[in-house]
Amino acid sequence: MTPDRADVLIVGGGLAGSLVALAVAARDASRRITVVDSGAPQEGQSDSHTWSFHDTDLSPDAARWIAPAVAHRWPGQEVRFPSYARRLRAGYASLTSQSLRAAVEALPMVTRLPGRATAIGAAGAQLHDGSRIDAPCVIDATGRVPRGYLTLGWQKFVGVERQTARPHGRALPIIMDATVDQRDGYRFVYTLPFAPDRILIEDTRYSDGPALDHASFEAGIEDYARAQGWDGTEARREHGVLPIAMAFDAEAFWADAAAGPVPVGMRAGLFHPVTGYSLPLAARAADIIAAAMLESPVSTASVMAAMRRFALETADRQRFLRLLSRMLFRGAAPPARRKVLERFYRLPEPLIERFYAGDLTRADQARILLGRPPIPIRDALPCLREAPLLEDLRRKRAT
Ligand SMILES: Cc1cc2nc3c(=O)[nH]c(=O)nc-3n(C[C@H](O)[C@H](O)[C@H](O)COP(=O)(O)OP(=O)(O)OC[C@H]3O[C@@H](n4cnc5c(N)ncnc54)[C@H](O)[C@@H]3O)c2cc1C
DSSP states (O other), rough: OTBBOSOOOOOOOOHHHHHHHHHHHHHTTTOOOEEEEEEOHHHHTSSSEEEEEGGSSSSSHHHHHHHGGEEEEOEEEEEEETTTTEEEEEEEEEEEHHHHHHHHHTTTEEEEHHHEEEEEETEEEEETTOOOOOOEEEEOOOOOOOGEHHHHHHEEEEEEEEESSSSOOOSSSSEEEEEEEEOEEEEEEEEEEEEEEEEEEEEEEEEOOOOOOHHHHHHHHHHHHHHHHEEEEEEEEEEEEEEEEEOOOHHHHHHHTTSOEOOOGGGOOOTTTTTTTOOHHHEEEEEEEEHHHHHOOOHHHHHHHHHHHHHHHHHHTTTHHHHHIIIIISSSSHHHHHHHHHHTTHHHHHHHHHHHHHHHHHHHHHHHHHSSSOOOOOGGGGGGSHHHHHHHHHHHHOO
């Protein structure tokens, strides 16, 4: 098969597109997969990424096929708040842009091409140089969040990977060090120790607007590194503005997407509504797609049907997480957001693990809300219903 024809065409070779390639290749080595990637980051994102996940986010199957792409692993993680610090037992792991790309390029059935699609349809894509690639199954993994169907808050961050002059002394990731002073909403620092003298330091803020003031974040990182005594030089940096979902009109999104290519990843609104992370859902979606390809002749329509089912079930399961986002962004004044998280991380570890994996049970949900609710009832009441935000979205799409 030449590059202008494939069994599966994946437009966008970032996180979600690459995971689809890994999952499909793991189940059926006979599929010819073409991945086209423009190499251009999304608006507000950098093209250098570290994508992390908790071991408990993935099924054993997904853990197996993602393993070749993993660049770093740790046997636990920590959180720190003004009133306590806690070690969490779940292992943590990171992929990097390089490790993910290398894992995909090592697959003999995958051709990865540089190129920007100017039009993507259910039967193929038109590229910027005038060429065209046709395939019976086309996946849209271009990463553009469907904003018209979502009401959003933002998690913004700048990360600097620092080569430290002396060992930095950290062995485990601190996924939330909220002992830092609070600015621009809820602020914490996230650190990943890649080597004894190399550490990623990310200044992160949950704020109402998407504007990223780089200078302020850089100053935050510098203050943090100085306070830890981490002299050194910058080796790499990344930044992101991640969507936090307060409402999602998933039914309308999937109805409008029906005749096109199969959306995955951020393009399909498949991310954790409270953290903006998409890796766990991208891995599940990749498994769904790989399984659908074994069940019936590979076509955009059959994969679309399976993805739509999965995505609508996911959106339904995420109702409670969107409520938490509304409470965080609309119910809690910015200075109160840290208290909400501080209380949350005192909950039992299995619940925290299910929160990250997006698998909270009804009992977990009750546990989060009952007893001492995260915000006062009178502030929570106006946030309870998603319907007014959905109405608003529908009105805006109609005009
Ligand atoms: C810096 C950063 C760090 C993050 N860290 C984490 C994390 O630790 N864990 C986690 O779960 N989530 C993380 N996220 C959030 C989320 O998981 C990522 O944004 C993730 O990359 C989304 O995956 P995606 O495949 O949907 O989009 P992307 O990874 O952005 O991939 C889209 C790809 O499509 C390509 N593309 C776009 N348009 C075209 C076109 N027309 N033609 C061809 N190619 C095109 C782009 O070049 C890009 O490579 C992070 C986000 C950022 C920005």
